[in-house]
Amino acid sequence: MSLRRPTSASVSLIALAAGSVSLAAEATAQEWSPLQRGSENIEVVGHLPLGGRLTVTDMGMEQELSRPYAYVSRANIVGNGQRGLDIVDLSEPSSPEVIYRWRIEADELHQGPGAMDVKHFKWRDRYYVVQSLQFAQGGPDPDMGAVVLDVTGLPDPTTVREIGRIREPEHPGGFHNIFIYKHSNGRVFLFTTVRGPYAHVYDLGRFVEGDTGGALVGRVPVPTDGSGFGGYHDMYVGYHPDTETDRFYGGGTGGYYVYDVSDIESPTLLVSMVGVSGVRFGHTVTPSPDGRYIVAETEYRYAPLRIFDLQPALEGSTEVIRTPISAWTADWQHLVHNHEVRWPFVFVSGYLDGLQVFSLQDPENPVTLGFYDTYIGPYNEDFNPIFNGTFGVDV
Structure with missing residues (x-):
């Protein structure tokens, strides 16, 4: 008899007290049970039910303490959700509250999951949120990749306004994942997945100032065998202080790739993680702050997170x-x-295993520090059985 029971989609605010690896033995020694869903060093300080099963996808939190807002993507994966975005006020962590909802018009006519990834940015003293969207052909808006909202006036919901929608008619299917990065040249760029052998790069400053036609400023290719097929699933972009370069880390066809994107119009491939046993298509990939270590996901059952050391490639002894x-x-x-990644800690949304936290203080020996199981329901019977529970995480 299973101890798991159905639960609804929700957002939880969790405080972590794991300050050192010395807490690891305590966390890993504790066994999960319905009455002891988490390790003793993790406390749930707030909980907000939002809807039915598989209606919450990714999320993002603002980083300025004066702006206590979380953005939550809403999807329709198994037929019980409305596609859009929720804005949650976290000023009282014990009582989070939805203060604004954006929904796609004529939701019942749209096909596909809807809202997937969400990121926020600041440009010329105004605050914006970008919600990625995926709509399938057979319904409206298959070319729509994202919607951009001005959220400067929060917490007043009446001040939220839609700035525009980013469309990509050459590659219908929308943007599955996005990443926003302030480049060393001062511009704010939106990196997106598309249904093509590259990631797109949009200048968000241009877009919000009305130059929607000139917003697409670059592409980061997926190395292929020349057939022209391929694509990215997810990406991360960060500044590499040792070399004073902007670097793109992407997971997709064949594995994972690192590019120098200092010249946004001419990306240069630096490192490839390909030919890896068990990896045909990379998923999420995140570097350590110094760019040496990589935490990489491959989305299939039984697959662990793999940790790579790029030092041999960064020193020039190999490119692969x-x-x-x-x-x-x-x-x-x-x-x-x-x-x-908040080095040396890695915060993981573990689907059926909820929130997990492990340490890479010794990258060759990852150690679990804490956990909290947000979902104690059964396996799915109408979708991938393990795609339930904690979909996304932000810190």
Whole structure:
């Protein structure tokens, strides 16, 4: 008899007290039970039910303390959700509250999951949120990739206004994942997945100032065998202080790739992680702050997060890394999903295993620090059985 029971989609605010690896033994020694859903070093300080199963996808939190807002993507994956975005006020962490909802018009006519990834940015003293969208052909808006909202006036919901919609008619199917990065040249760029062998790069300053036609300023290719097929699933972009370069980390066809995108119009491939056992298509990929280590996901059941050391490639002795130095998972029977790195901690949305936190203080020996199981329901019977529970995480 299973102890799991159905639950609804929700957002939880969790406080972590894991300050050192010395807490790891305590966390890993504790066994999960319906009455003890988390390790003792994690406390749930707020909880907000939002809807039915598989209606919450990714989320993002603003980083300025004066703006206590979270943005939550809403999807329709198994037929019980409305596609759009919720804005949650976290000023009282114990009582989070939805203060604004954006929904696609004529939702019942649209096909596909809807809202997937969400990011926010600041440009010329105004605050914006970008919600990625995926609509399938057979309904309206298959070319729509994202909607941009001005959220400067929060917490007053009447001040939220739609700035525009980013469309890509040459590659219908929308943007599955997005990443926003303030480049060393001062511009704010939106990197997106598309249904093509590259990632698109949009200048968000141009877009919000009305130059929608000139917003697409670059592409980061997926190295292929020349057939022209391929694509990215997810990406991360960050500044590399040792070399004073802007770097793109992408997971997609064949594995994972690192590019120098200092010249946004001419990306240069630096490192490839291909030919890796068990990896045909990369998923989420996140570097350590110094760019040496990579945490990489491959989205299939039983797959762990793989940890790669790029030092041999960064030193110039090779351009291809084929073997991870370690791996980590919460439960080998399941699948760990998206993650955020706050070195040496890695915060993981582990689907059926909820929130997981592990340490890479010793990258060759990842250690679990804490966990909280947000979902104690059964496996799906109408969708991938392990795609439930904690989809996204932000810190």
